[in-house]
Amino acid sequence: MPDDAVIAVKPEIASKAGINAERHRAMTEAAERDPEGFWRGEMRRIAWMKEPTRIKNTSFTGDVSIKWFEDGVLNASVSCLDRHVEAGNGDRVAIIWEGDDPNSDAKVTYREMHRRVCQLANAMRGMGVKKGDRVCIYLPMIVEAAVAMLACARVGAVHSIVFGGFSPDSLASRIQDSECSLLLTADEGRRGGRSVPLKKNADEALKTCPSVKHVIVARNTGGQVAMQDGRDVWWEEACGSQPETCEPERMNAEDPLFILYTSGSTGKPKGVLHTTAGYLVWASYTHELVFDYRPGEVYWCTADVGWVTGHTYIVYGPLANGATSLMFEGVPNYPGIDRFWQVVDKHKVNIFYTAPTAIRSLMREGEAPVKKHSRKSLRVLGSVGEPINPEAWMWYYRVVGDERCPIVDTWWQTETGGILISPLPGAVPQKPGSATLPLPGVKPALVDNDGKVLEGAAEGNLVITDSWPGQMRTVYGDHERFVQTYFSSFKGTYFTGDGARRDADGYYWITGRVDDVINVSGHRMGTAEVESALVAHPKVAEAAVVGMPHDLKGQGIYCYVTLVAGEEPSDALRKELVAWVRKEIGPIASPDAIQWAPGLPKTRSGKIMRRILRKIAANETDALGDTSTLADPAVVEDLVENRVAR
Ligand code: WTA
Numbered sequence: 001m002p003d004d005a006v007i008a009v010k011p012e013i014a015s016k017a018g019i020n021a022e023r024h025r026a027m028t029e030a031a032e033r034d035p036e037g038f039w040r041g042e043m044r045r046i047a048w049m050k051e052p053t054r055i056k057n058t059s060f061t062g063d064v065s066i067k068w069f070e071d072g073v074l075n076a077s078v079s080c081l082d083r084h085v086e087a088g089n090g091d092r093v094a095i096i097w098e099g100d101d102p103n104s105d106a107k108v109t110y111r112e113m114h115r116r117v118c119q120l121a122n123a124m125r126g127m128g129v130k131k132g133d134r135v136c137i138y139l140p141m142i143v144e145a146a147v148a149m150l151a152c153a154r155v156g157a158v159h160s161i162v163f164g165g166f167s168p169d170s171l172a173s174r175i176q177d178s179e180c181s182l183l184l185t186a187d188e189g190r191r192g193g194r195s196v197p198l199k200k201n202a203d204e205a206l207k208t209c210p211s212v213k214h215v216i217v218a219r220n221t222g223g224q225v226a227m228q229d230g231r232d233v234w235w236e237e238a239c240g241s242q243p244e245t246c247e248p249e250r251m252n253a254e255d256p257l258f259i260l261y262t263s264g265s266t267g268k269p270k271g272v273l274h275t276t277a278g279y280l281v282w283a284s285y286t287h288e289l290v291f292d293y294r295p296g297e298v299y300w301c302t303a304d305v306g307w308v309t310g311h312t313y314i315v316y317g318p319l320a321n322g323a324t325s326l327m328f329e330g331v332p333n334y335p336g337i338d339r340f341w342q343v344v345d346k347h348k349v350n351i352f353y354t355a356p357t358a359i360r361s362l363m364r365e366g367e368a369p370v371k372k373h374s375r376k377s378l379r380v381l382g383s384v385g386e387p388i389n390p391e392a393w394m395w396y397y398r399v400v401g402d403e404r405c406p407i408v409d410t411w412w413q414t415e416t417g418g419i420l421i422s423p424l425p426g427a428v429p430q431k432p433g434s435a436t437l438p439l440p441g442v443k444p445a446l447v448d449n450d451g452k453v454l455e456g457a458a459e460g461n462l463v464i465t466d467s468w469p470g471q472m473r474t475v476y477g478d479h480e481r482f483v484q485t486y487f488s489s490f491k492g493t494y495f496t497g498d499g500a501r502r503d504a505d506g507y508y509w510i511t512g513r514v515d516d517v518i519n520v521s522g523h524r525m526g527t528a529e530v531e532s533a534l535v536a537h538p539k540v541a542e543a544a545v546v547g548m549p550h551d552l553k554g555q556g557i558y559c560y561v562t563l564v565a566g567e568e569p570s571d572a573l574r575k576e577l578v579a580w581v582r583k584e585i586g587p588i589a590s591p592d593a594i595q596w597a598p599g600l601p602k603t604r605s606g607k608i609m610r611r612i613l614r615k616i617a618a619n620e621t622d623a624l625g626d627t628s629t630l631a632d633p634a635v636v637e638d639l640v641e642n643r644v645a646r
Pocket of ligand 1: 309411522524
């Protein structure tokens with residue numbers, strides 16, 4: 001498919017859509033002309049205890065300060081629950097839970113959700129949790145995860161969710177960084193028929209987390225776990241006898257809602273901090289626009305709540321909009337590779353949002369498993385997390401959507417809170433592989449490496465030139481790192497870390513990260529984290545990690561390892577190192593290739609030349625570029641010769 005292939009918006013889709021091309025244009029112009037007026041209108045999509053009078057107060061220079069709706073007062077849980085119940089929609093299903101086991105599912109109404117959130121919020125208050133305290137959530141994809149998030153919001157506690165696939169060490173360092181006082185977890189998680197020992201991992205992590213005073217444990221699989229007297233309590237015991245209503249804390253618009261740790265190009269993961277009002281407005285706005293969400297529809301985002309996609313598009317966005325959000329505990333290929341489509345038919349899903357890596361792996365299995373199910377409820381398909389290659393896009397469009405459903409390829413980041421660049425189903429013609437146009441109110445630009453703004457069709461670094469309400473406000477506990485990471489590369493703009501190309505129609509084509517962050521199966525990882533895990537092994541002297549192209553995962557993890565003197569490379573050691581990294585970080589960080597490197601290519605000042613290592617990993621060894629500045633060019637020859645073939 002050529003780059004310029006365009007799939008027009010079908011007239012029957014445009015005529016029913018909430019936003020057509022004309023409205024899209026009008027909104028874009030309105031947001032451009034009068035941002036304050038535009039957001040004063042859009043902020044009414046959430047419930048306020050006191051409406052703000054000040055709308056936007058943001059600066060990308062100097063100390064960088066981002067405030068939206070700053071004198072408003074609200075509670076996010078009220079927007080997501082109370083107001084729907086009060087509007088007479090208490091019996092509407094808020095969450096459809098579909099278990100890993102296809103025979104287990106549940107439906108939770110808004111009224112029921114409200115009750116469960118209030119009971120947990122009361123239990124948390126009883127344990128002394130108060131406004132501003134940090135609470136860690138380490139739960140599988142069960143309804144309790146959403147209940148936990150909203151209960152934190154209700155009492156004004158800041159949640160920090162740690163993905164269930166992270167190791168005890170990764171969990172511990174996140175708990176320590178934000179000094180959480182309470183941990184919410186479960187006995188075990190279940191994925192693809194296997195159990196994940198969450199409580200056991202948590203116990204291991206808590207050995208080094210003195211800030212945690214209480215642990216609330218959800219009974220999920222019923223597996224045997226140890227409970228520590230005075231610290232651990234079962235969920236139903238903590239909540240069972242609590243009152244069914246709970247006064248929501250009055251929160252300022254700029255009070256923190258959550259922290260979510262994410263990988264950067266250097267150092268340890270950073271605590272991305274989002275605040276209450278701007279984030280919630282953004283979640284609601286983007287969920288409605290991008291998916292053309294209509295009341296009564298069933299919406300399914302297949303992400304895990306441990307990632308930002310789960311925060312914004314399983315919980316906050318859909319629930320703020322009163323949608324029915326499907327939450328799936330399992331994996332795409334269990335018990336069969338048709339699981340997604342079986343679930344789509346079972347629950348009559350209208351909007352389906354997943355990651356390219358899932359699409360690519362299902363594509364390999366052919367059309368039959370898809371075609372076996374009707375899928376006629378589907379109306380809009382979405383993609384997120386990494387660039388989607390045009391072949392996968394076309395397969396998704398043709399086979400899954402029967403050429404009937406528009407595809408929204410949504411570009412965004414943990415830092416952006418929600419989608420920034422995406423087509424709208426009824427308004428923007430699609431091009432397979434392009435995230436298309438910015439949403440109304442978003443101002444992207446491309447700059448060259450010197451920061452010069454590029455006009456028209458061009459390729460460069462993707463920056464955003466002005467603030468939007470959903471933007472992260474700081475790195476928890478380290479504002480200087482926030483300023484340095486995002487606002488120092490290109491003065492006065494937010495630097496995304498991504499590269500992009502803009503075509504003659506103004507469409508954006510994201511080309512991937514331009515820093516040392518890699519994207520493995522849609523999971524974001526810093527190469528520095530994998531390196532520090534490797535060098536923590538007693539037999540490793542030095543390590544350099546780069547991404548390599550991978551058919552299914554998008555990127556794989558390629559590690560160059562130098563052993564300490566006297567140690568010999570062996571297959572056993574290779575396996576040991578893979579297991580070591582999985583233990584240190586978690587199974588998602590499993591190295592795909594380990595190459596023994598007697599030396600690494602370094603400049604005379606000792607800096608590792610990653611450009612060369614990336615080329616070798618990608619098998620582009622004819623295009624290594626200039627190696628004359630290396631301290632020892634012979635190192636490269638050895639690496640090329642001993643490259644690990646996949
Ligand atoms: C990448 C996930 C191309 C990008 C929401 C970004 C994408 C990183 C897309 C953020 C897309 C996300 N097309 N690339 N539609 N969506 N990315 O923080 O490199 O886990 O910087 O947020 O994923 O990953 P994060």
